[in-house]
Amino acid sequence: VxxxxxxxxxxxxxxxxxxxxxxxxxxxxxxxxxxxxxxxxxxxxxxxxxxxxxxxxxxxxxxxxxxxxxxxxxxxxxxxxxxxxxxNVKNCPSCKVPIERAEGCNHVTCNRCRTHICWVCMQTF
Structure with missing residues (x-):
């Protein structure tokens, strides 16, 4: 259920x-x-x-x-x-909105489409 x-x-x-x-x-x-x-x-x-x-x-x-x-x-x-x-700004590979990673883990989440992204290779998961 x-x-x-x-x-x-x-x-x-x-x-x-x-x-x-x-x-x-x-x-x-x-x-x-x-x-x-x-x-x-x-x-x-x-x-x-x-x-x-x-x-x-x-x-x-x-x-x-x-x-x-x-x-x-x-x-x-x-x-x-x-x-x-x-x-240090890249475009989200899914929705293309610019995103910024100031510090921390290379796993980022786009604030717009909520796609999970590897900051290093920009692959989504």
């Missing part, structure tokens, strides 16, 4: 595994504190997260960047990624 709490935990783990296995179908809201998952709309119109109300670019799946096309926005992202390399 499975308790309700154990069933909920198993259902959540199965849901997260499905999301991670289908990155072209589902995305996490790009807001760091939001756990909402969404399916991109084929229309190309900006999406709005139903949980945190953030507007999301339908092409690059980041916060809507009115007046700047995706490649120009990506130039700024490139600069940020260069900064990350020198400041």
């Amino acid at each position: 499975v308790t309700a709490a154990k069933f909920d935990s198993l259902a959540e783990a199965a849901f997260e595994a499905y999301i991670h296995e289908h990155p072209d179908e589902f995305h996490y809201c790009p807001s760091p504190d939001c756990m909402q998952v969404y399916r991109p709309a084929p229309s190309g119109n900006a999406l709005q997260c139903p949980s945190c109300l953030l507007c999301i670019c339908p092409q690059c799946h980041v916060e809507q960047h009115d007046g700047i096309d995706c490649p120009d926005r990506d130039g700024g992202v490139h600069l940020f990624n260069e900064w990350i390399k020198t400041h």
Whole structure:
């Protein structure tokens, strides 16, 4: 017999595994504190997260960047990624949010998607 709490935990783990296995179908809201998952709309119109109300670019799946096309926005992202390399920050291999490990064990957990990560090799487990 499975308790309700154990069933909920198993259902959540199965849901997260499905999301991670289908990155072209589902995305996490790009807001760091939001756990909402969404399916991109084929229309190309900006999406709005139903949980945190953030507007999301339908092409690059980041916060809507009115007046700047995706490649120009990506130039700024490139600069940020260069900064990350020198400041002990890495992107979560599952949801891509930047995470930081200040000290301690090399086993870290992403605050957004709760994925367990080896900081050294960035493999998930």
